[in-house]
Amino acid sequence: MSAPGSVADRYELLGVLGRGGMAEVHLAHDRRLARQVAVKLLLRDLARDTVFQARFRREAQSAASLNHPAVVAVYDTGEDEIEGVPTPFIVMEYAEGSTLRELLSDGPGPPEWGLEMCAGVLEALDYAHAHGIVHRDIKPANVMLTASGRVKVMDFGIARAMGDAGMTMTQTDSVIGTAHYLSPEQARGEQVDTRSDLYSTGCLLHELLTGRPPFTGDSPVAVAYRHVTEEPGPPGGLVPGIPPEVDAIVLKALAKDRHHRYQSAAEMRADIEAVLGGRSPAAAGRAAPEPPTAALPATPASATATLPPVTGAATHHRAGRRRPAPKRNRLPVVLGVLALVLAVAVGAGLYLLNGDDSGGGTADLTVPDLAGLSLEEAEERAAADDFEVAEGGSRPCEAAEDTVCVTSPAAGTEIGPGGLVTLIMSSGSASVEVPDVVGDPVDRAREELEALGLDVVEEHQPTDTDVPVGTVLAQDPGRHAEVEPGSTVTLTVRAEAPPEEPRTEPVPDVTGLPFDEAEAALVAAGFRTGRQDAPGAAPAGEVTGTSPAGGTQHPVGGMVTLLVSTGPQEGEEPPAEGDPVQIPDVSGRPFAEADAALKALGFDTMPSSYPDDTQGCLPEDAVRYTEPPAGESVEPGGRVYLNCYRG
Incomplete structure (x- = not known):
């Protein structure tokens, strides 16, 4: 989506952090509180849909009710008109760090690391469940490890309060969620509860231990099928060295019957902490089934899809033997x-x-x-x-x-x-035919490719063509290429050309010239001019300095203020040459005016700003004080510092 420069006249959008099935998340600057935040905007196409708007607002209400260190905080919610469409937004805490999905790209860590990560997730879930909220979408991409080592659960993207009577995961005959982490009851479109989150956490722990989720397949439906019908193998069967006690925790969390799982996040966390403390968990007595017959080709764990609900309707005939089928559109077979x-x-x-x-x-x-x-x-x-x-x-x-x-x-x-x-x-080895997405909007292209189980990488390229910004210019691999599921397709996307850096030139040194000559010199150099008069020892009409000072690199076409002396004040005698000169009180006056007054008295001025003394002063900045202070006498040509308020 083409995002605005700001939201609600408060949050300045700085760049895209990520994109999901419902929304786009931007890094933003909160102008009012001067802090970085994350702003989630409902995708433009969905913002026109009242059903999705309601779901997005429900997400905000669910997440905003949670206040816990292990949950990404929600600061603000609202709605803003973006390109003529009322678009809901959520303002969240910006947590610097990496998601577990990003960390898993380097492979699984030691068992202790995986257990510690899940202990943090369960801490957040225990708090959310106590407040009547089920997350419903626990997966590596929704768990952040901050720079300080804190685990934070984010994106209650499809969370709903358990108190919403009769609410299930069915929506227009679909199951919404990420297939690799769906509980069996979610895959069947049944009512979910807190134990559904614990199943997903078991899937997460399995992946942290082994580098892969417990069930993989060639399509989201195939993965859902395995969640419903197959027993998982112990992680230790895939990675040697994983203790049996850890296997027992994973297998108990992944029980098909939710009554056989952990009954609370606190119970599962207690078992994890027992293992981390060298004690035997309560789940250790549960028998571990053997690993599955054969490993299936992996699909990308990040692929989120909309799945038809798995029903229990009886079939009236036995499936006959099926000959090799085309590699596309196998959904009816899998459903059968x-x-x-x-x-x-x-x-x-x-x-x-x-x-x-x-x-x-x-x-x-x-x-x-x-x-x-x-x-x-x-x-x-x-x-x-x-x-x-x-x-x-x-x-x-x-x-x-x-x-x-x-x-x-x-x-x-x-x-x-x-x-x-x-x-x-x-029916033979799996492959996917890459569709032609050149010329499509990148959002639509990404959605089409990810639905096929392909990863998408965007490369943004500025161009002067008439193609709209955000259009796919090229793709690699090209159309009709046969690739393995999980392969990466690189999209070259048209981006706006960055603004040209303004050309700069040094400001001419016109100190000591009459105003007319000084102004002409600045205009000839390509600058606009302004004038600031102030009394001083220099003759009336003589330029005592400029702001910015002579020699400073300044954008061509930028404003240069000429500081012009009006001569000594009436009744004031200029000091004798060589005598100390008293510093006048210029506090509260604009910098340009104060600077001109001091230079007119022959002082060498140096600006600094508060609170950062390394910055200079702008012409409109108010002077706080001078150093030496007002009233002291300084030799002609002596240095006087002007300290300004910045902003």
Whole structure:
């Protein structure tokens, strides 16, 4: 969006800090309180939508009610007309530092670091939950580590008070959120509560420990499918050296059934602090499931998408075996997979996923690793182990085409004899076709590319063409290129040419010249002139100095004030040559006038300003005092300092 220079005649916008699905965040200067702040502006297209306006205002109200060191503070909210559109804005604390997303670009840190980061997140969530607010969008990009080492949670972008009865994550048949951190209930479009935030925090902790979220996939829907149907593997299965106690914390937070998760942020934080203190956490007794059968290609963890809600509607036929499909528009297939697996989950309950906890009946069997087998081989192997088999369609993955990609439940999961194992076949390696976005507004181009799971980098290039500012001039890779999900597309965007630096010239030294000659010399040098008269020892009409002083570099066309003597005051005798001269009281007078008066008496003047004595004085600045002070006598040509108020 093309942002104004200021918002509400108070906040001067200095540059874009980031962009989200709803808003753009700018670094700004608060003119009234002289401090840096972050200003969030609702995107222009959404500002015309009353539904999004209401959601944006609700965000402001939610965040403004929180006052805690671990929560980015909200200072002000309002609405301003930007390019003819009433646009809501939020003014927030500007916290200098890095987001966990930025820090993770260098890879995961030691387990202690990840635990400490999540302890700070849970401190913020504990406070927010106590005030009836669920964040709903915990992810690395929304957690800041400040320069002082403080963890701060920001962007309650889709937070709503829990007291809003019946509020769910469904909106126009969509689930709103970042797929890699969605809780199962969010993916299904169900009511969320505080434990949904704890699931997302578990996803965050998993990524801080391993460098990747617990579930990845080729599309947001594929990731949501895994959140709903698959058990996560312990982080220690991916990164050696992670203690089992830490695995236990992550797996408890990632329980599919929210009743089996931590029941409060304080409870999860207590377990983390126990591990940091060398004690055993309460979650240590929870059994850890085996890692998933096969790793899926990673999609960028920062990609936010709008997901269709996963429903539990039963299907009336078994999915047939699917031949390799085009690499585009696989959404219907994935939705079919989700519907099939969830129909089984609804019909059979959690028994098939979690086993029989009663301790009675026939012993459970372990789902075999079928990845890489052909359909016939997988069916024979599963039947030999006493499992029922269903085909769940196909999807891109690293397994060879027409072989098993993954199973649900995952390999290593224990289920009862005769339990159903769904086979997801491979349609070949994943790739994305880059669309043609040259000529599009950069906001629209970014949205289209990120929806395909691609990262976007903007390079702004000033140009004199007639193309509107913010238009994509070029892209790399070009249109129709086949790239892996998570690849970076660089967009060259038309920017406004920076203003030219004004040309400067030295101010001519015209001291001692008659006013007319001095003025002519300044005009010839390209300057505008002003005049300031003051009594002094010099003859009337003689220039005693200029502001800026002679020799100073000054913009051509800028104003130069000539300080002109009106001669000695009536009745005042000029001092005898060589006699000390008394410094007059010039406090409160404009600098230009005071400076002229002192120079007219033969003093060598030097300006300084308050509170920064390294700066000079402007002609209109008021003089505070002189050094030496008024009343003292100084030899002709002696130095007198004028101290001014700046501004």
